[in-house]
Amino acid sequence: MTEFTLTINGQKASATEEMTVFEAAATAGIYIPNLCAHPNLPPSGECGLCLVKIEGQSEYAISCTTKTARDMVVHTDTPELRQKQRSALEKILSEHPNACLTCWRKERCKPFDVCLRNVKVTERCVTCPKNGRCDLQKVADFLDIGELTIPYTYRNLPVNQDNPFFDLDYNLCIACGQCIRACHYLRGMETIDFIKLNGFRVAGPVKDNHKNSGCKFCGACIDVCPTGALMERPGKWLGLPRHSVITTCPYCGVGCQLSLEVNDGKIVRSVPVLENSVNQGQACVKGRFGIAEFVHHPERLTNPLIRKGGKLIDASWDETLALVAEALWNYQGDQFAFIASAKCTNEENYLAQKFTRTVMQTNNIDHCARL
Amino acid sequence: MAGLAASFGSGAMTNSINEIKDAACILVIGSDTTSGHPVIALEIKKAVRNGGKLIVANPREIELCRYADIWLRHLPGSDVALLMGMMKIIADEELADLNFVSECCDNFDAFKKSLDNFDLDFVEKVTGVPRDTIIEAARLYATCKPATTIYAMGITQHSHGTDNVLATANLAMLTGNMGKPSTGVNPLRGQNNVQGACDMGALPNVYTGYQRVDNPDLQKKFEVAWREDLSPTPGLTLTEMLDAACDGKIKAMYIMGENPILSDADANHTEKALKNLEFLIVQDFFLNETAQMADVVLPAVSFAEKDGTFTNTERRIQRVRKAIDPIGNSKPDWWIICQLAKKMGAQNFDFENPSEVMEEIAKLTPSYGGVDYERLEECGLQWPCPTKDHPGTPILHVGRFVCGLGKFTPLQYKPPAEIPDKEYPLILTTGRSLYHYHTGTMTRKVAGLNALDPEGLVEINPWDASALKIKNGNTVKVISRRGEVTAKAKVTEKMPKNVVFMTFHFAESAVNLLTNPVLDPVAKIPELKVCAVKIEGVKQK
Ligand code: SF4
Ligand code: SF4
Ligand code: SF4
Ligand code: SF4
Numbered sequence: 001m002t003e004f005t006l007t008i009n010g011q012k013a014s015a016t017e018e019m020t021v022f023e024a025a026a027t028a029g030i031y032i033p034n035l036c037a038h039p040n041l042p043p044s045g046e047c048g049l050c051l052v053k054i055e056g057q058s059e060y061a062i063s064c065t066t067k068t069a070r071d072m073v074v075h076t077d078t079p080e081l082r083q084k085q086r087s088a089l090e091k092i093l094s095e096h097p098n099a100c101l102t103c104w105r106k107e108r109c110k111p112f113d114v115c116l117r118n119v120k121v122t123e124r125c126v127t128c129p130k131n132g133r134c135d136l137q138k139v140a141d142f143l144d145i146g147e148l149t150i151p152y153t154y155r156n157l158p159v160n161q162d163n164p165f166f167d168l169d170y171n172l173c174i175a176c177g178q179c180i181r182a183c184h185y186l187r188g189m190e191t192i193d194f195i196k197l198n199g200f201r202v203a204g205p206v207k208d209n210h211k212n213s214g215c216k217f218c219g220a221c222i223d224v225c226p227t228g229a230l231m232e233r234p235g236k237w238l239g240l241p242r243h244s245v246i247t248t249c250p251y252c253g254v255g256c257q258l259s260l261e262v263n264d265g266k267i268v269r270s271v272p273v274l275e276n277s278v279n280q281g282q283a284c285v286k287g288r289f290g291i292a293e294f295v296h297h298p299e300r301l302t303n304p305l306i307r308k309g310g311k312l313i314d315a316s317w318d319e320t321l322a323l324v325a326e327a328l329w330n331y332q333g334d335q336f337a338f339i340a341s342a343k344c345t346n347e348e349n350y351l352a353q354k355f356t357r358t359v360m361q362t363n364n365i366d367h368c369a370r371l
Numbered sequence: 372m373a374g375l376a377a378s379f380g381s382g383a384m385t386n387s388i389n390e391i392k393d394a395a396c397i398l399v400i401g402s403d404t405t406s407g408h409p410v411i412a413l414e415i416k417k418a419v420r421n422g423g424k425l426i427v428a429n430p431r432e433i434e435l436c437r438y439a440d441i442w443l444r445h446l447p448g449s450d451v452a453l454l455m456g457m458m459k460i461i462a463d464e465e466l467a468d469l470n471f472v473s474e475c476c477d478n479f480d481a482f483k484k485s486l487d488n489f490d491l492d493f494v495e496k497v498t499g500v501p502r503d504t505i506i507e508a509a510r511l512y513a514t515c516k517p518a519t520t521i522y523a524m525g526i527t528q529h530s531h532g533t534d535n536v537l538a539t540a541n542l543a544m545l546t547g548n549m550g551k552p553s554t555g556v557n558p559l560r561g562q563n564n565v566q567g568a569c570d571m572g573a574l575p576n577v578y579t580g581y582q583r584v585d586n587p588d589l590q591k592k593f594e595v596a597w598r599e600d601l602s603p604t605p606g607l608t609l610t611e612m613l614d615a616a617c618d619g620k621i622k623a624m625y626i627m628g629e630n631p632i633l634s635d636a637d638a639n640h641t642e643k644a645l646k647n648l649e650f651l652i653v654q655d656f657f658l659n660e661t662a663q664m665a666d667v668v669l670p671a672v673s674f675a676e677k678d679g680t681f682t683n684t685e686r687r688i689q690r691v692r693k694a695i696d697p698i699g700n701s702k703p704d705w706w707i708i709c710q711l712a713k714k715m716g717a718q719n720f721d722f723e724n725p726s727e728v729m730e731e732i733a734k735l736t737p738s739y740g741g742v743d744y745e746r747l748e749e750c751g752l753q754w755p756c757p758t759k760d761h762p763g764t765p766i767l768h769v770g771r772f773v774c775g776l777g778k779f780t781p782l783q784y785k786p787p788a789e790i791p792d793k794e795y796p797l798i799l800t801t802g803r804s805l806y807h808y809h810t811g812t813m814t815r816k817v818a819g820l821n822a823l824d825p826e827g828l829v830e831i832n833p834w835d836a837s838a839l840k841i842k843n844g845n846t847v848k849v850i851s852r853r854g855e856v857t858a859k860a861k862v863t864e865k866m867p868k869n870v871v872f873m874t875f876h877f878a879e880s881a882v883n884l885l886t887n888p889v890l891d892p893v894a895k896i897p898e899l900k901v902c903a904v905k906i907e908g909v910k911q912k
Contacts (some may be wrong), residue, residue, distance in 0.1 A: 163819075163823075164818065164819030164820075164822045164823065165819050185420075186413065187413065187416075188412075188413065188416035188419075188420075188438065211823070216405075216409070216805060217819075217823070218409065245692045245693070245694040246690075246692060247674065247675070247690065247691050247692045247694060248563070248674075248681045248683075248689045248690065248691050249563065250563050250673075250674040250681075250813075251563060251808045251813075251814075252407065252408055252409075252561070252562070252563055252808070253408065253559055253560035253561060253562065253563055253564075253565060253566065253683055253684035254388070254408050254409075254410045254411055254559075254683060254684060255563065255681055255682075255683030255684070255687060255689050256410055257689070257750075260675060260694040262694055262695055265695055265696060266695070267675060267694060267695060276750050277387075277388070277389045277750060278388060278389075278410075278683065278685075278687065278689075278750075278751075279410045280389075282410050282413055283410065284409035284410060284805065285409075285805060285806060285820070285823075286805075286806070286807075286808060286814060286820070289817070289819055289820070290808075290813070290814050290817045290819075290820050291675070293816060293817040293818065293819075294673070294813040294814070294816040294817055295673045295675045295676075295695070295698075296698070297657075297816045299657055299658070299816070300656055300657065300670075300673075300698050300699065300701065301655070301656055301657060301658060301662075301668065301670035301671075301699075301701060302670060302698060302699020302700055302701060303670060303699060303700050304667070304668065304669055304670060304700070305658075305665075305667065305668035305670075306666070306667055307665070307666045307667070312658075312663075312665070312668060317700065317702070317710075320667060320669065321710055321711055321714050322714065323667065324652060324667055324669075324711060324714075325711060325714035325715045327623070327650050327666075327667075328623065328625075328650075328711075328715065329715070330623075331622055331623035331649075331650065334606075334620070334621075335620065335621055335622040335623060336621070336622070336623050336624070336625070337606075337607065337612040337615070337616075337621045337623075337624050337625075338624070338625045338626075338627070339609060339612070339624065339625070339626040339627065339629050339631065340568060340573035340627050340628075340629075341564075341568065341573075341627050341628030341629045342560075342561075342562035342563065342564050342565040342567075342568045343562055343563060343564060343628045343629070343674075343809075344564065344568070344627060344628045344679075344704050345564065345567070345674075345677070345679025345680055345681060345691055345704075345705070345725065346564070346567040346568075346570065346571050346679065346680045346681065346682060346688070346729070346732065347679045347680065347705050347725040347728035347729060347732070348627070348679065348703075348704040348705045348708065348725075349564075349567060349568045349571035349572075349573040350571040350572070350579060350728060350731075350732050351704075351705055351708040351709065351712075351720070351722075351728060352573060352627055352704075352708060353571065353572045353573050353574075353578070353579075354597065354719070354720075355708050355711070355712050355717075355720075356606075356625075357578075357584075357593075357597075357599075357601055357602070358597050358599040358601070358712075358717060358719070359712050359715050359717050361600075361602060362602060362606055363575050363576070363584050363602055363604060363605055363606030364575060364606035364607050364612060364621070365572075365573055365574070365575060365606060366573065366574060366575050366606070366607070366608050366609040366612065367565075367568045367569075367573045367574075367609070367629070368562070368609065368629050368631065
C-alpha cells in the first residue's frame with residue numbers, strides 16, 4: 001500500500017490506491033454531499049449526488065466509486081457541480097415530501113403550527129419522526145435547495161407495519177439502497193431489495209412480508225437509513241434521546257456493545273455501537289428489541305418477599321436481610337450451597353464465591369455454566 | 372470447558388471474534404451460530420465472502436449450511452467419531468503439520484495409535500456421513516490455512532462432552548492451527564457471562580482465575596487476603612448439590628439470577644430437590660418458576676440498572692454501565708450480598724461500588740491483574756492481562772502453550788448414554804432460538820419476540836411425521852423415560868430422519884422434563900443434546 005498525495009480544492013490530501021476520491025476527501029475533512037454512502041457499506045453510486053470534477057476528465061465523476069490516483073486534482077465545490085447536485089436532489093425530491101425542506105419558516109416551525117403553505121400533515125418534516133436527524137434535510141440545507149423546478153408527486157403508499165419492531169414508510173424512501181446493502185453485505189441476508197409499488201421504485205421485502213422474506217429483525221437496515229422511511233417503532237416519536245449509556249448486551253456470550261437511549265428514566269431504544277471490535281455496529285433482534293420491555297416489565301419484583309403462612313408477602317429490606325442472616329447462621333458449612341449466575345456481573349460472582357467461602361465456610365458454589 | 376483446559380491449560384476461546392473473517396477454513400460444529408451467537412455468524416459469513424471455506428457439522432440443516440462448502444450431517448452424539456475420522460485421514464495422507472506437532476505438542480504417539488480405531492467404515496457407520504464427504508472435509512481443513520474451529524453447546528452438552536472438546540483440540544494441534552491469527556479452538560459460551568462466572572471462581576474447586584482451592588499455597592493466599600479460614604475441600608457441583616438436597620445433606624440454598632427448574636436436565640428431580648430444602652433464597656428480578664418455591668425472594672435489578680463487568684466469549688472484560696435507576700426497591704446483586712455479609716458480621720465486604728470489587732479481584736487474580744475500570748473504558752481488555760501496562764491478549768498460546776506443551780489425547784468413541792430402541796425410537800436433540808434467551812425469563816416478556824416465536828415446537832422430519840401420521844401444526848406428546856411434554860409439531864426437511872428437535876426456552880413445554888441428567892464425568896455437564904424419545908399424536912378436541 002503506497003501513500004501518495006492528490007489535490008482537493010487546492011488542498012493537499014494523502015491517500016492510497018484503495019481509497020476512493022470520496023474517502024480521501026472525507027479524510028481531509030472535506031464534505032461531499034451524499035445520500036447513499038456509509039462507512040460500513042460498499043459504495044454503490046446510487047444517489048448520484050457525490051459528483052466531483054477531476055481535472056483532465058471531461059465528465060463529472062461519482063466520487064464514491066472513483067479510485068484516487070497520484071497527483072489527481074479534484075474540485076468538489078464549483079458552481080456547476082452544485083447545480084448538478086441540486087438537479088440530482090430535485091429528482092429525489094420529486095417523489096419525496098419536500099415542502100418543509102424548501103420553506104423559509106422551517107427553522108421555527110413546530111409540529112402543531114398552522115402551516116402557511118397548506119402542506120398536508122403527512123408531508124411535513126415537522127411531523128416526521130426523523131425530523132432534526134435526517135440526512136436528506138442536511139443535504140437539502142447544504143445545497144440550499146429552493147422550490148422544485150420539476151413536478152412533485154406524493155406516492156401515497158401504505159406504511160409497511162408487517163412486523164412487531166419497525167415501520168417502513170414507502171413514501172419517505174429515497175431508494176438509496178443503503179438498507180439493501182446492509183442486509184446483503186453486513187448480514188448475509190437477502191430479505192429486502194428494490195421493489196416496484198404502484199410503479200414507484202422503493203426498498204422493501206422481496207416477498208409478501210419481512211418474515212416470509214427471511215428477515216431476522218436485526219435492525220441493521222434501520223441504522224443506515226438516511227430518512228424517516230425505516231424507523232424502529234419503540235421510541236419512534238421521541239426524537240433525539242436525552243441521554244444514552246453504552247453497556248454490554250445481556251443476551252449472549254458475544255457481548256455486543258449497545259447504546260441504551262434513555263428518556264425520563266425509561267430505556268426507549270437500544271442501538272449497537274459502531275466503534276468497537278466486538279460487534280462493529282451490529283446486533284441481533286434480542287439486543288436491539290428485547291431489552292426495554294423486560295427491564296420495564298410490570299412483573300418486575302419491586303420489594304423483598306418473605307414466605308408467611310405459605311404465601312410470599314412484601315417485606316422491607318431491613319426485615320428481610322435480618323431474617324436471612326439469622327437463618328443462614330444455622331447452615332454454615334457443607335449444608336449450604338450457592339448457585340451463582342452466568343447472567344450476573346463478574347463482581348457479583350466474585351462476591352458470591354467470597355461470601356460462600358468465607359461467611360458460609362464451604363466451597364459449595366457453582367453456576368449454570370455447564371449449560 | 373474442562374476439555375480445553377486439559378489440552379492447552381486454558382478453557383476459553385483461543386482467538387478473537389474479529390479474526391474469524393480472515394480464516395481460510397472454518398469448521399463450525401455443534402453450534403447453530405446464526406441463532407445462538409448471531410453477531411459471530413456475521414463474521415463467519417464475512418470469511419465466506421472473503422473466499423474462506425466453511426465446513427458445517429450439524430445433524431440439523433441450520434442456516435449456515437446455506438453458506439457452507441461442506442455439510443457433515445452426522446448423527447447426534449457421533450462428534451468424536453467424526454473428528455477422529457477426519458484426523459485419521461489427515462494423518463494417513465500425511466497432511467498433518469508434523470513440525471508444529473513435534474515442537475509444541477506432547478503425547479502424539481499415543482494419540483496416533485488411538486486413531487487406528489477410526490477406520491472409515493466404522494466412522495461412516497457411526498456418523499451416518501458418506502466417507503467421501505469426510506475425506507473431503509479432512510483435506511480441506513488440513514490444507515486451507517489458517518483454519519479455525521468454532522463450537523458451542525452442541526459439543527459440550529453430552530455425556531462425553533469433554534471427549535468432544537478434546538477432539539477439536541487434537542484437530543487444531545494436528546494441523547498446526549494454534550497460536551496464530553484466525554486459528555485455534557473457539558468455544559462460544561452460551562450465557563452472556565459464563566466466561567466471567569468461571570473466571571471469578573463461581574465454581575466448587577477453584578478461586579478466581581482457576582486457582583485451585585485444594586492447593587495449600589493458594590488457600591493460604593486467599594486466607595490472608597480475606598482474613599478468614601478456608602476449606603481445602605472442593606465443593607459440590609450444581610448437579611451434585613441437587614442430589615445432596617434430595618438426600619437432605621444440603622439444607623439451605625441461595626440461588627442468584629438463575630432458574631434451575633427450567634434450565635437443568637430432569638426438571639422433576641430439580642423440583643424435588645428444591646422442595647426438600649429447609650431454606651431457599653432466590654434472588655432475581657422476576658418471580659420465576661424457581662423463585663415461586665422460595666422462602667425468601669430478594670429483588671435484584673436488571674443489567675441496565677447497575678455497574679459492573681461481563682467477560683465475553685473471547686475473554687474480553689467489558690463494562691456494564693448503569694443506564695437507569697433501580698425499579699422500585701430492587702437492588703443490585705453486589706449490594707445485596709455485601710449487606711447480607713455485613714449483617715452476618717463479615718468484615719471484608721465494605722465495597723462502595725463494583726469498581727472497588729474489581730480492584731480486589733485484580734489483586735488476587737493473575738489473569739485479571741492489570742484490569743481496572745479506567746482501562747476498560749475504551750473497549751475492554753482481553754485476559755490474560757497480568758499488569759497495568761499489559762495490553763491484553765487477543766490470541767492465546769502464541770509461541771507456546773500456557774501449560775508448556777499442548778497435550779494430545781487419545782480418544783475412544785463412546786455412544787450417547789441413551790440410544791434409541793424399540794420403545795423410544797427417536798433421538799431428541801435440543802437447541803436455541805434466535806428470539807429467546809435461556810429459560811425465557813427475560814425474552815418471553817417481550818411481546819415482539821413472543822409474536823415471532825410464541826411456543827416451543829417439535830421439529831420432525833416429514834418421513835417420520837408421516838409414519839406417525841402427524842401433520843404440520845398437530846399437537847403431539849413427546850415422551851422420554853423421565854417425563855413427557857406436549858407441543859405442536861413442525862414438519863421440516865431440515866431435520867434428519869429419526870431425530871427430533873426442541874428449544875428449551877418454554878416453561879409450558881419444558882424440554883428438560885425429558886432430557887437425560889447423566890453427566891460428563893469430567894466437566895459434569897448433563898447430556899442435554901441426546902436422549903431417546905417417542906412421539907404420539909394427541910387427539911384434537
Ligand atoms: S425523511 Fe427527512 S426530509 Fe423526509 S419528511 Fe422526514 S425529516 Fe423531512
Ligand atoms: S432487519 Fe436485518 S434481516 Fe431484516 S431486512 Fe433489515 S437488515 Fe435485513
Ligand atoms: S428505506 Fe431508507 S435506506 Fe432503504 S432505500 Fe429507502 S431511504 Fe434508503
Ligand atoms: S445483540 Fe445478539 S449477538 Fe449481540 S450480544 Fe446481544 S444477543 Fe448476542
